[in-house]
Every structure is written in C-alpha cells, then in structure tokens.
Amino acid sequence: MKLKSNVELEGIIDQKENYTNEALQAVIWELEKRNLIVEGEIELNEEVIAEKELKSASLEKEFTSNEGAFNEFEQSTLYSKNAIRGFTIFFSTIFGAVLLMYNLKVMKKPKERIQVLFFSIIYTIFVYFLLNFLPKSFLTTLILNLIGYTILSEFFGINI
Incomplete structure (x- = not known):
C-alpha cells in the first residue's frame, strides 16, 4: 500500500x-x-x-x-503418448506401463490393464538379468527401454 x-x-x-x-x-x-x-x-x-x-x-x-x-460432460484426462514414451525411455518400462495402466483404467479396459502389468513386470525382470551380462551403460539401458516402449505401443496399442 x-x-x-x-x-x-x-x-x-x-x-x-x-x-x-x-x-x-x-x-x-x-x-x-x-x-x-x-x-x-x-x-x-x-x-x-x-x-x-x-x-x-x-x-x-x-x-x-x-x-x-x-x-457428466467432463472428459477424463489421459496421459499422452509422448508422456508415456518419455517415462518409459528415460526411467523404465515399468513407469510407462503405470501411466498406460491408468489410461486403460479410465477407458474401463481391465483385461488390457492386467496384460500391461504382467508384461511390464516380466520385461523389467528380463532387463535386470540382461543388464548383468551386458556392459552397464546409459546407452544400453536406453535401448532396452526403447524396446520396452515399442512393445507397449505396438502390442498393447497406445491409442491416445
């Protein structure tokens, strides 16, 4: 004042x-x-x-x-394909899967949610054991996460 x-x-x-x-x-x-x-x-x-x-x-x-x-007119907010891609590639496939599972929950697709959950757990365990045999580098992890994202987007069809 x-x-x-x-x-x-x-x-x-x-x-x-x-x-x-x-x-x-x-x-x-x-x-x-x-x-x-x-x-x-x-x-x-x-x-x-x-x-x-x-x-x-x-x-x-x-x-x-x-x-x-x-x-009743409010549309639910979904995570974008770019957000899922970023979390999957830079953090881990399990993080991208969590975002995808949330989207599937909002879209009321429980069967697909369970499939994504099992895939992400199995793939994360696979990557953990694979990284014990491969040289540990950021590039190796990035490539494995990119493969995980590709499977999530192509097989489970992220349609956002």
Missing part, C-alpha cells in the same frame, strides 16, 4: 466490498501513517465484514451446486 497514491487509497476505502479485510486494514494504517485520517476515524465495519462473508458463501454454494451439472 506504500506505493499507492492517496487517491487510490481513498478509492479502496470507498469500495470496501471489493477488498479483503486485510487489504482494508493496510489501507487504513497507511492513511493514518500519512496523516490523512485520524487514528480510529475509519474502522472496519462489522456489517461490511458480515456482508462479504455472506456474499462469498452464496457464491461458493452456487458454484458447488452447478459443479454437479457439469460433471
């Missing part, structure tokens, strides 16, 4: 209903500090506070009552 001009501060006081109690109190303190009002001349009116609370409660009630009407 220190940066506001006297006219702006008086405008805020005139339009009390548009501001929070904390902002109004800060304006009052700033006006008192500038010696534009006498201390205690303007006090936060209990009626204004009650009116604000009543207004916000009615708006909140109106919002929640309308919320149910729009739920």
